[in-house]
Each structure stands twice: as structure tokens, then as C-alpha cells.
Amino acid sequence: MPPLRVLVTRRLPGIALSMLEGRFHVDLQRSDRSLTTGELRLRIRKAHGLLCLPSDRVDRSVLEAAPLLRAIANCAVGVDNIDLDEARRRGIGVTNTPGVLTAATADLTWALILAVTRRVVEGDRLVRAGNFAGWSPTLLLGRSLEGKVLGVVGMGRIGRAVAKRARAFSMEVVYFSRTRLRRQEETVLGAHYLPLKRLLITADVLTLHLPRTPQTKELLGFQELARMKHGAFLINTSRGDIVHEPALIGALRSGRLAGAGLDVYAREPKVPARLRRMKQVVLLPHIGSATLETREAMATTAARNLIAMLERKASPNQVA
Numbered sequence: 505m506p507p508l509r510v511l512v513t514r515r516l517p518g519i520a521l522s523m524l525e526g527r528f529h530v531d532l533q534r535s536d537r538s539l540t541t542g543e544l545r546l547r548i549r550k551a552h553g554l555l556c557l558p559s560d561r562v563d564r565s566v567l568e569a570a571p572l573l574r575a576i577a578n579c580a581v582g583v584d585n586i587d588l589d590e591a592r593r594r595g596i597g598v599t600n601t602p603g604v605l606t607a608a609t610a611d612l613t614w615a616l617i618l619a620v621t622r623r624v625v626e627g628d629r630l631v632r633a634g635n636f637a638g639w640s641p642t643l644l645l646g647r648s649l650e651g652k653v654l655g656v657v658g659m660g661r662i663g664r665a666v667a668k669r670a671r672a673f674s675m676e677v678v679y680f681s682r683t684r685l686r687r688q689e690e691t692v693l694g695a696h697y698l699p700l701k702r703l704l705i706t707a708d709v710l711t712l713h714l715p716r717t718p719q720t721k722e723l724l725g726f727q728e729l730a731r732m733k734h735g736a737f738l739i740n741t742s743r744g745d746i747v748h749e750p751a752l753i754g755a756l757r758s759g760r761l762a763g764a765g766l767d768v769y770a771r772e773p774k775v776p777a778r779l780r781r782m783k784q785v786v787l788l789p790h791i792g793s794a795t796l797e798t799r800e801a802m803a804t805t806a807a808r809n810l811i812a813m814l815e816r817k818a819s820p821n822q823v824a
């Protein structure tokens with residue numbers, strides 16, 4: 505029997521590719537950009553398996569164009585780039601890569617919290633521009649974290665890892681999540697549950713760690729942002745359209761929010777010019793999981809998932 509065909513939409517770090525090449529006929533998309541949906545539709549026609557990235561839109565039209573497709577391994581924990589209902593309808597398995605990116609994403613969340621509250625990027629720009637004129641008692645005054653309230657929305661793996669790190673900064677932690685943690689977990693993390701409305705008015709720094717689902721789309725809109733504490737900071741390393749972007753821009757402009765640290769955007773890779781002009785905002789290019797170790801682990805996990813599905817074995821990371 506000829507080997508099964510697998511489409512890999514981008515070069516990956518580590519051994520993932522060689523794991524697949526040992527077993528399947530691999531069609532690797534070599535250019536360093538995402539395939540358009542049209543290109544993906546053409547390229548996937550003969551594939552039995554797909555290893556794809558969060559930047560690949562695997563919508564119904566792509567699945568319709570892939571009559572042989574049996575398995576999709578997303579190299580990400582989020583699977584909002586894939587039409588899961590359609591995949592289920594067609595009996596196509598879908599997996600993600602949970603766990604391996606938890607620490608990297610939590611660390612980057614803290615990098616954003618510190619960058620935005622301590623004006624790290626503004627300081628860097630000032631020095632590079634040759635404008636550092638010596639120590640000043642009022643130069644780039646930020647805000648302290650000690651004793652402030654960190655509000656975590658979404659207490660999955662990443663939310664919990666972010667909450668755990670808050671201790672090192674002597675912050676109080678409150679959280680909102682679809683499922684409340686067990687009492688013992690709350691005690692270990694030192695985290696108190698609050699309904700979302702209460703959380704919004706309580707947090708000095710609000711950080712989002714939710715999957716993007718129809719229920720979480722624009723969870724934070726005009727009303728919710730208007731409820732936030734005056735001068736609070738918003739951090740988003742989950743998915744961009746969990747926040748209504750124009751509402752966020754409005755809240756930053758009015759000063760309701762003192763700043764934001766963003767790794768994700770509603771229409772990636774587009775970032776609104778109005779956001780790009782704001783100096784109280786730190787903007788990163790969706791690099792929450794971007795450490796060498798983590799990306800290698802994600803790619804290996806995705807390859808392992810794909811192999812398991814195509815060899816009709818159970819994969820622990822099956823989401824559809």
C-alpha cells in the first residue's frame with residue numbers, strides 16, 4: 505500500500521518533520537508564510553493528514569476540498585482556526601498541543617505585565633533615541649504591582665500558571681472561570697473566585713486566558729471595559745477577538761485603561777494603526793509560546809498526535 509500523504513503547512517523546529525517522514529509521504533510547504541485559504545484548498549486535496557498552525561484557516565471550504573483527510577494536528581493549544589463542527593461531521597480527528605506551552609505563555613504574560621506597568625518599551629526607545637539625560641525623579645514613572653489585584657479571566661493551565669507567578673510579585677489574585685477551582689486549588693494558588701462583573705471592577709491588572717469559542721467572542725466589549733477600574737491595565741495573550749478591539753482603543757484613549765499589553769489581535773496579522781500609535785500599549789507579534797524549547801515540544805507533540813490518529817491509535821490531545 506502506498507504511504508499515507510501528510511501536508512505540513514510550514515517548516516517546524518526540532519525533529520517533528522523527520523518523525524513524519526519516516527512514516528508518511530510528506531508535502532512540506534517551505535516558504536516562510538502562511539498559505540492562503542485558496543492555496544490550502546489546492547494543496548490539501550490528496551492529503552490524509554494535516555499538520556497546521558494557528559495562522560492556517562481550516563474552514564469548511566478547506567475540509568470540503570479534502571476528501572481523503574482523516575486527521576488534523578494543530579500545532580497550538582487553541583483550535584479556533586479549525587471548523588470543529590465540520591471536522592466532526594466528516595469524522596476527521598483534530599488534536600491540539602496543551603501543556604507544553606503553559607510556562608512559556610505564562611512567562612510572556614508576565615513580561616507584558618511588567619513591560620506595560622513599568623514602561624519598559626518607552627524607556628528602551630528613549631535611550632536608543634539618544635534622549636537619556638540622566639537620572640530623574642519623575643522620568644517614566646510606572647505603577648507598582650506589590651499589593652495590587654491581578655484579575656485572571658480563565659483558570660485553565662495557563663491562567664493557573666500566571667496566577668502562581670503572581671505570588672513572586674506580592675499581588676492579590678482574583679479569578680473568573682467557567683468552572684470554579686476546587687477549594688484546595690484556590691488555597692494553593694491564593695486565588696479568590698469572583699463573578700466576571702465583580703472581577704472587572706476589582707482588578708488593577710486584568711489578564712485573559714480563555715479559549716476563543718462562540719461564547720467568548722468579544723467577551724469584553726464597551727460595557728465590560730467601561731466597568732473596569734479607572735487606570736487598570738489589560739493583558740491579552742489568548743485570542744484577539746475575545747476583546748472588542750474598537751472598544752479597547754476607546755478605553756485606552758479615554759484613560760479608563762492606563763495601558764495594555766497585547767500579543768494577539770482581532771484580525772491578525774493586522775494591528776489597528778490607532779493601537780500602534782499609542783505609547784501606553786506594548787504590542788507583540790503572537791509570540792506567547794515562542795521559545796525554542798516550547799516550539800520544538802509543540803511540533804513534536806503535533807507530529808505524535810498526527811501519527812497516532814493516522815495509525816488509528818488514541819491521542820490524548822484529541823479535541824474532535
Ligand code: DGY
Binds near residue numbers: 558582
Ligand atoms: C496557541 O497555542 O494557541 C498559541 O496561540 C500559539 O502558541
